Amino acid sequence: MSELTIVTAFFDIGRANWKGFERNSNKYVEYFKFWARIKNKLVVYTDEATAQQVWKIREGYGLKNQTQVIIVNEIDQLDPEVASQLNQVVANEILLKFRERPENPESHSAKYNYVTYLKPYFIADAIKKQRIDGMIAWVDFGYNHNGEAYPNTKEFDFLWEYDFSKHIHIFTTQDIDDMPIFDIIHKMKVYISGGIIVAPASLWAELAVLFRQSILHLTHCGLADADQTLLVMAYREKPSLFSVHAVMDWFMVLKEFGATHLSIKHAKPLYKTYKREARKHWQERRYQEAIKWYLKYGKEKIWRCPRQG
DSSP states (O other): OOBOOOEEEOOOOSSGGGGGGGHHHHHHHHHHOOOOOOOOOOEEEOOOOHHHHHHHHHHTTTOGEEEEEEEEEGGGSSSSHHHHHHHHTTOHHHHHHSSHHHHHHHHHHHHHHHHHHTTHHHHHHHHHHHHHEEEEEEETGGGGGGSSSSSOGGGGOSSOOOOOOEEEEEEEEOOOOOOOOOEEEEEEEOOOOEEEEEHHHHHHHHHHHHHHHHHHHHHTTTOOOOOOHHHHHHHOGGGEEEEHHHHHOGGGGHTTOOOOOOOOOOOHHHHHHHHHHHHHHTTTOHHHHHHHEEEEEOOOOOOOOOOOO
């Protein structure tokens, strides 16, 4: 099994003031601390104040030597053109009214869209400057929301290993269909998780280029959106670069791809959820997706349920 290097980032972009989405910087540091005992090499991009907290957390877990922190105090200077264009576009009240859920951060926050756009940029930069190599995973700083999916923080005391193929691995909860980007942004439809993205070092710079191309296509049309839509656009541009995996929900990526030991919160047994997803896709005549879910159902039913007799 191959060990992964993890890259993440956090910047205070005013989340504490977003009605319905209020999370201050301390809350995100708590989220990070919950999973930060993971033993993999970790690269964190953040501001100076948060950097000290990251060091303290990782050192407390005995992982200082597995940690690199890159301080960025002027994040808008990483790509001034994109930052400026997003500010102009998101300030347009017509675009805000165009969105079905204008209260969501991707509708009203240029900073949010900008920071999520930078995900592959950060990894490409880490590869270039920090000399990391091999298979690299983006993991959101606030991943798992302090136990929302995986309730036991001590279970993150492990080394994440998995043999991913040499593609950009993206994780979906529904098929990537042919809906026009214009409609995706209007309806705010989400196909792909931005919480975890995995790719070999050789492909992250190309993904960063695809992201930049995609965000500028949007802004030149008076539109803006976050990384989940940029991933759809990148996939459509060069599908051969990608490997697409169906997952039950955003947080299950880790458990289904290497961390099978993680306990999860589920109101129903996991195999019942898989069966429901399989039936839904079958009824919608999405037979390939249905088969994937039936295979997951069968595996979970056989190996996770108590045997009788």
